[in-house]
Amino acid sequence: xxxxxxxxxxxxxxxxxxxxxxxxxxxxxxxxxxxxxxxxxxxxxxxxxxxxxxxxxxxxxxxxxxxxxxxxxxxxxxxxxxxxxxxxxxxxxxxxxxxxxxxxxxxxxxxxxxxxxxxxxxxxxxxxxxxxxxxxxxxxxxxxxxxxxxxxxxxxxxxxxxxxxxxxxxxxxxxxxxxxxxxxxxxxxxxxxxxxxxxxxxxxxxxxxxxxxxxxxxxxxxxxxxxxxxxxxxxxxxxxxxxxxxxxxxxxxxxxxxxxxxxxxxxxxxxxxxxxxxxxxxxxxxxxxxxxxxxxxxxxxxxxxxxxxxxxxxxxxxxxxxxxxxxxxxxxxxxxxxxxxxxxxxxxxxxxxxxxxxxxxxxxxxxxxxxxxxxxxxxxxxxxxxxxxxxxxxxxxxxxxxxxxxxxxxxxxxxxxxxxxxxxxxxxxxxxxxxxxxxxxxxxxxxxxx
Amino acid sequence: xxxxxxxxxxxxxxxxxxxxxxxxxxxxxxxxxxxxxxxxxxxxxxxxxxxxxxxxxxxxxxxxxxxxxxxxxxxxxxxxxxxxxxxxxxxxxxxxxxxxxxxxxxxxxxxxxxxxxxxxxxxxxxxxxxxxxxxxxxxxxxxxxxxxxxxxxxxxxxxxxxxxxxxxxxxxxxxxxxxxxxxxxxxxxxxxxxxxxxxxxxxxxxxxxxxxxxxxxxxxxxxxxxxxxxxxxxxxxxxxxxxxxxxxxxxxxxxxxxxxxxxxxxxxxxxxxxxxxxxxxxxxxxxxxxxxxxxxxxxxxxxxxxxxxxxxxxxxxxxxxxxxxxxxxxxxxxxxxxxxxxxxxxxxxxxxxxxxxxxxxxxxxxxxxxxxxxxxxxxxxxxxxxxxxxxxxxxxxxxxxxxxxxxxxxxxxxxxxxxxxxxxxxxxxxxxxxxxxxxxxxxxxxxxxx
Numbered sequence: 051x052x053x054x055x056x057x058x059x060x061x062x063x064x065x066x067x068x069x070x071x072x073x074x075x076x077x078x079x080x081x082x083x084x085x086x087x088x089x090x091x092x093x094x095x096x097x098x099x100x101x102x103x104x105x106x107x108x109x110x111x112x113x114x115x116x117x118x119x120x121x122x123x124x125x126x127x128x129x130x131x132x133x134x135x136x137x138x139x140x141x142x143x144x145x146x147x148x149x150x151x152x153x154x155x156x157x158x159x160x161x162x163x164x165x166x167x168x169x170x171x172x173x174x175x176x177x178x179x180x181x182x183x184x185x186x187x188x189x190x191x192x193x194x195x196x197x198x199x200x201x202x203x204x205x206x207x208x209x210x211x212x213x214x215x216x217x218x219x220x221x222x223x224x225x226x227x228x229x230x231x232x233x234x235x236x237x238x239x240x241x242x243x244x245x246x247x248x249x250x251x252x253x254x255x256x257x258x259x260x261x262x263x264x265x266x267x268x269x270x271x272x273x274x275x276x277x278x279x280x281x282x283x284x285x286x287x288x289x290x291x292x293x294x295x296x297x298x299x300x301x302x303x304x305x306x307x308x309x310x311x312x313x314x315x316x317x318x319x320x321x322x323x324x325x326x327x328x329x330x331x332x333x334x335x336x337x338x339x340x341x342x343x344x345x346x347x348x349x350x351x352x353x354x355x356x357x358x359x360x361x362x363x364x365x366x367x368x369x370x371x372x373x374x375x376x377x378x379x380x381x382x383x384x385x386x387x388x389x390x391x392x393x394x395x396x397x398x399x400x401x402x403x404x405x406x407x408x409x410x411x412x413x414x415x416x417x418x419x420x421x422x423x424x425x426x427x428x429x430x431x432x433x434x435x436x437x438x439x440x441x442x443x444x445x446x447x448x449x450x451x452x453x454x455x456x457x458x459x460x461x462x463x464x465x466x467x468x469x470x471x472x473x474x475x476x477x478x479x480x481x482x483x484x485x486x487x488x489x490x491x492x493x494x495x496x497x498x499x500x
Numbered sequence: 501x502x503x504x505x506x507x508x509x510x511x512x513x514x515x516x517x518x519x520x521x522x523x524x525x526x527x528x529x530x531x532x533x534x535x536x537x538x539x540x541x542x543x544x545x546x547x548x549x550x551x552x553x554x555x556x557x558x559x560x561x562x563x564x565x566x567x568x569x570x571x572x573x574x575x576x577x578x579x580x581x582x583x584x585x586x587x588x589x590x591x592x593x594x595x596x597x598x599x600x601x602x603x604x605x606x607x608x609x610x611x612x613x614x615x616x617x618x619x620x621x622x623x624x625x626x627x628x629x630x631x632x633x634x635x636x637x638x639x640x641x642x643x644x645x646x647x648x649x650x651x652x653x654x655x656x657x658x659x660x661x662x663x664x665x666x667x668x669x670x671x672x673x674x675x676x677x678x679x680x681x682x683x684x685x686x687x688x689x690x691x692x693x694x695x696x697x698x699x700x701x702x703x704x705x706x707x708x709x710x711x712x713x714x715x716x717x718x719x720x721x722x723x724x725x726x727x728x729x730x731x732x733x734x735x736x737x738x739x740x741x742x743x744x745x746x747x748x749x750x751x752x753x754x755x756x757x758x759x760x761x762x763x764x765x766x767x768x769x770x771x772x773x774x775x776x777x778x779x780x781x782x783x784x785x786x787x788x789x790x791x792x793x794x795x796x797x798x799x800x801x802x803x804x805x806x807x808x809x810x811x812x813x814x815x816x817x818x819x820x821x822x823x824x825x826x827x828x829x830x831x832x833x834x835x836x837x838x839x840x841x842x843x844x845x846x847x848x849x850x851x852x853x854x855x856x857x858x859x860x861x862x863x864x865x866x867x868x869x870x871x872x873x874x875x876x877x878x879x880x881x882x883x884x885x886x887x888x889x890x891x892x893x894x895x896x897x898x899x900x901x902x903x904x905x906x907x908x909x910x911x912x913x914x915x916x917x918x919x920x921x922x923x924x925x926x927x928x929x930x931x932x933x934x935x936x937x938x939x940x941x942x943x944x945x946x947x948x949x950x
Contacts, residue, residue, distance in 0.1 A: 092924065093644060093648060093922070093923065093924045094922075094923050094924075097598075109562075110560030110561065110562045110563065110921075110923075111560065111923060111925065112559075112560045112923055113560065113922035115923050117694070117922050117923075118855065119692035121691070123691040123692045124691075129694045130692075130694075131651075131652070132648040132651075132652070132924075183923065183925050184925060187925075194543060196742075198543060198582040201582075202581070202582070202583065202600075203579075239569070239574040241574070242567075242569035242570065242580075243569070244572045244579045244580075311908065314738065339812045349593075361770075471560075471562035472543070472544075472559060472562075472567050472581075473543065473544050473562055473565050473567075473633065475633050475634060475637075476563065
């Protein structure tokens with residue numbers, strides 16, 4: 051609780067979402083003369099850029115999760131509330147959580163995005179995406195279960211389908227997943243089976259555009275594709291997925307239609323904004339783009355509501371170069387910090403110039419020792435890029451929580467090529483099996499044929 | 501595959517269960533002239549003695565799990581099969597897994613035990629036990645969710661029920677859980693909340709007998725109780741639980757009946773053997789005791805079936821001092837190794853004296869810095885005991901898998917009193933809430949009122 055000098059009640063800032071945008075806003079407000087309430091439906095901040103490492107059995111969820119209360123417990127002006135916002139009342143200046151309402155003077159919405167299937171929601175059960183810890187555990191279960199099923203399968207054709215891994219989407223997440231699965235199959239588990247040869251696993255990376263990592267410079271896309279091929283990944287660009295069902299992925303390449311039998315299909319192709327964007331748009335007449343993002347003003351506020359801000363993946367900020375800023379952590383962090391500064395400036399009856407994103411570059415990791423880094427003024431590939439990637443990720447990861455452990459884990463894995471976190475878990479994994487006598491897929495995906 | 505010198509087909513050893521008993525048997529057979537098939541329904545060995553640390557947010561499941569294939573991948577005579585044994589045919593010498601049958605010459609059953617509610621199975625949904633990774637994640641979710649619910653609850657009585665933690669059973673697991681929850685409430689999370697004071701949390705440890713840690717010497721039980729009280733745990737011995745429902749635990753102390761309102765009830769009171777014991781008994785006329793354990797011969801074989809062995813928590817071995825050996829890891833490890841030696845001796849037309857358990861002592865940890873160790877010839881308490889406990893657990897933990905990481909994690913936690921793994925996870929945690937507006941309990945426990 052904060053007392054203002056002139057005995058006015060303190061300014062209430064409510065932040066919805068504890069991802070990069072929300073958390074950086076809260077941290078930037080830690081010494082401000084305001085009361086901060088951070089609402090999240092999860093009790094931890096998730097370092098999403100490394101989630102693919104959970105999905106592929108290198109590290110544990112807790113290694114990249116920081117309890118929000120622990121991160122913010124020194125911020126005496128900040129209160130963390132675990133709960134889900136159901137609606138926003140911009141006239142009464144309140145957010146609604148079930149029966150409870152929380153009043154705000156300034157509101158920051160930062161609830162991010164989840165994966166999207168471009169209207170083909172029925173694909174989700176066949177091809178899970180990667181946004182939450184549960185998603186990652188589910189991917190991990192499917193990847194490692196597929197090898198187990200192949201080991202037990204005697205029919206060569208069915209076995210091939212278990213040994214085929216299709217990653218849809220050639221952005222950073224898709225590239226990282228495909229590279230990691232190649233390492234699992236061709237290195238980590240090469241001595242682990244007696245009936246199958248994991249070298250026979252096929253890993254396909256499908257991308258609709260004509261190159262992987264489309265946001266990067268073309269020469270880095272080329273380098274990434276070459277590195278992936280060297281790891282054993284089959285990269286197929288200009289390839290559209292037209293259907294996913296019954297363990298068959300149907301693709302279209304030009305006029306050619308092909309069917310790929312595969313039990314494990316991983317989705318890394320698209321995102322849509324959290325439903326809170328639509329709620330806000332309904333309540334304020336703000337505009338949403340096709341991905342559900344709220345179109346924001348140059349100061350990240352909502353048109354007509356200067357005290358409501360949207361940051362991170364939920365925002366469509368197009369005032370810099372005409373197209374929306376990308377949905378990456380640095381954008382969210384800078385936006386969160388900008389809004390925190392703007393709120394403080396306004397309390398001092400000042401204002402700030404419009405938000406401007408400082409692009410410090412893009413990184414994607416391809417495998418152990420290999421990454422591509424595009425810093426604009428310099429482009430790195432290979433080991434040096436991997437090392438830069440590692441350094442930057444560890445730097446940001448340990449910022450809140452001193453996750454020393456991840457560094458040790460990585461060093462260990464690096465030298466041993468070990469993957470100790472390849473557990474097949476989930477309540478369902480312990481309970482029942484499907485008609486093939488194998489563990490069924492996701493807890494919340496009851497109808498899948500895996 | 502192993503060729504025998506005289507071109508006989510190699511002897512097939514089938515081991516069911518990859519816990520301490522099964523895994524130590526498999527490892528002891530690594531250079532034997534036999535084919536080993538290890539069947540488990542999970543793809544990892546779980547170091548159960550540290551599972552309470554997962555349940556209380558100190559370490560991650562992968563930190564105490566070793567992929568069975570990785571542990572055994574150097575054993576060229578060993579094959580790991582992921583699957584569940586549904587039946588045993590001792591006449592045909594086969595185990596049955598769905599449509600598949602696996603022939604054996606020697607069979608080792610080591611499927612262990614799970615928690616038991618003494619016929620009150622309806623208590624399970626209110627008071628989860630701690631045997632699997634999923635159990636631990638569920639306990640963790642309940643413990644940390646309870647503090648979150650208390651923070652949001654305004655009614656003081658309801659809040660008290662959220663802040664009351666009841667651990668049923670004063671054996672090592674109960675003592676370890678109660679001590680860890682006290683540290684969470686009174687140390688780890690003391691600065692984390694704004695509405696509640698975590699010092700007001702009540703932690704009750706209930707034990708039916710007249711002292712905690714009944715297998716230990718009475719003076720160590722006394723020391724453990726004193727240490728627990730000092731940590732803030734209320735220890736209630738000679739206390740029987742007569743009912744658990746609607747967030748109320750009913751207890752009986754002599755003639756007095758009391759009701760304790762508590763949302764979080766953790767079960768550490770009893771175990772029953774895996775259902776495979778009953779299957780074997782039905783197939784072989786072997787005797788099962790009340791806990792479902794198979795009564796074994798002095799050489800751990802089943803009466804009338806000298807090539808079927810039962811080891812670990814599934815076995816009732818009473819030939820040493822008249823009562824069954826306890827269900828602890830060292831018993832299972834020694835039994836597994838004994839059976840491996842016996843099988844090899846028999847292949848060389850030799851035999852072995854009957855199994856004899858070498859009791860090297862008992863340990864239980866109470867909190868950071870505090871444990872009790874009973875080595876028979878010496879009894880330790882306090883920091884020295886804690887250090888012995890730590891050393892012994894790390895020694896066995898790193899044996900298979902070089903889990904260096906756990907050591908670093910512990911060192912880190914020790915100095916920071918941090919608990920980074922306190923995630924509230926599970927698909928349900930992300931989906932719906934109960935009537936109280938709070939996250940519902942377990943994924944597979946649909947009817948609980950938490």
